[in-house]
Amino acid sequence: MKTSILIIGSNGFLATSLISMLRQKAEYEIFTLSRHPASDIKTKHFVAEALDEKSLRDIVLTVKPKIIVNFIGASTSTEALVELTRINTGVILNLVSILGIKNLSETRIITMGSAAEYGGCSGKLISEEEPARPVSAYGISKLAQTAIAKQFNESLGSRIDVVRPFNLIGANSPESLISQKICRKVLALESSENLYLDDAEMERDFVDIDDFTKGLLNLIETECLPGVFNVCSGKAVSLRSLAEAFMIAGGKSGKVLQSPQSKFRSPVRRAVGDSTKMSGATGWVVSKTLQQAASEQIKTAASFF
Template identity: 25%
Template sequence: MSNPVPASTASAVRSVLVTGHGGFSGLHCVEFLAGLSPRPRIVGLGRAADRTGLVDAEYVGPIADRDLLLRALRDAQPEVVIHLAGALPPAPAAELWADNVGGAFHLLDAVQLCCPAARVLVVGSAAEYGPTGRQAVDERHASQPVSEYGRSKLAQTLLCQSLSAERGLCVVVARAFNLFGPGMAANTVVGAACSQLAAGTPLDALRLGRLDSFRDFLDIRDAVALYWQLALRGEPGAVYNVCSGRARQVGDVIDVLLGLHGALPGRDQARARFVSSDDVDYSCGDPGKLAALLGGLALRDFEVSLRETLDSFGAFVPASERMLAGAMASA
């Protein structure tokens, strides 16, 4: 199989195509790529336009638009493709399957036509595993997804592995766990907490969903850096967990956020939303395969990442400043 990118260096990468470049992960991926030296040309493709000002060329539209996709690939002539585009809950099932499975097929089919030697990194999801019991799972663990999203992402992974083997494409799958960070949406528990705290929502009115479950949280900035390494060095057809390897109870994470915001821990006052039947109690990945490939993992401090995420919502006020403001108000 052709591999134009030496595993030890990114200097051979002159051009990168990023799908979903205007989304949460895409924004951070583009910023990461723009900080590389030498800096590759960055071409974006997706429904949302660039928000960074760092994309060199962009093609705005759905990945199912074959003409648009072919134009983007022919323009970019990328050595690396990073596929972030896709549908997320609560999108309807038809959209999840069309965007996640259909989108991956459209992309890889076009890559074979335009740039068959490119290395392609496709982002999967921990939802592919389904219930795992209280253990950190590695990539050999059986996948039994219980959500429509998880099923669509598992089908995406299987498609990528099949096309990688059958068509001689270099496709690597990054199975990402719970990502968070500055600029995230409010439709996840961390984003919902930050958004409501920024809006001044009283503790007894916070709506945060299930607090007793455990999740493996990873800063999006760590994730995109790992995506890049996998794009360069991952084994074709292989799946790699992109995770921290540590399970954190959601309620404990909320307590940290409340403390950073200057509020006393008060998760018991938060109202739980309806919990869907496809929610799992425990989700944690084993990053051993990834760490072995890279020679170890160096991740950001979790509390610092939470602080920066909260700050991005305009919600972070240092406790010392809150105390000073309170003292001045009562003087």
């Protein structure tokens, strides 16, 4: 019998990457849900608003999924923290309510958290046990989702995993990612033109989208205690180094420099994760180098430039 899996927020970057990998495995029956029709007719797709409890309940009771993966989330909002929290906690609250009332307690939920929940931690790798000190409304709202998941795991015996991706890089990256913003700047340069960055020495942890998705799939296929899982490379990369990788990939000979006009400095100077828990639980390891990921990203971005 196939394992039924419901992907909520299925039209997004992370979700489409997971769906692509799931299709390569015959043991899954894939159901998808989003507010818009699916461009891919190969999935059994529902058009609905997952933040509406009744709409989501009807779909869950129809599918009776063994696994639910939630990608619904927002990173910006005109109403700031209140609206972000409503969006980033709403689906989990609805799911717990549905599964509890309808006796579907064996259904496993995996939801997307964020490295922004940690804030920053200079000088060391950030493990899942690191105290969370988010500095943005987005990080606070994602941390609220994690708190809800932990509470229901402890009080009701729910099976909710929170996956915290660090900064993503790789083919088909969306414009919202810092890697894609830098990639687009590189593509716009003349061959020997210099690239200026607002905060060149800020350090982040970049993980390729394919590596991230393999880690997520490993977690789906692993029976383990529910909890929070970092998906990261464990390597500190300055924005200067990231841009230099894109410059090499794009065949640009200019230098990457700090903009002398910019006064912007991120309050989080360094955010680098520790993936020991994820690797130990699932066997996941990073396989792509930063340069490989940058080359793939600039290739796909150039085709639309």
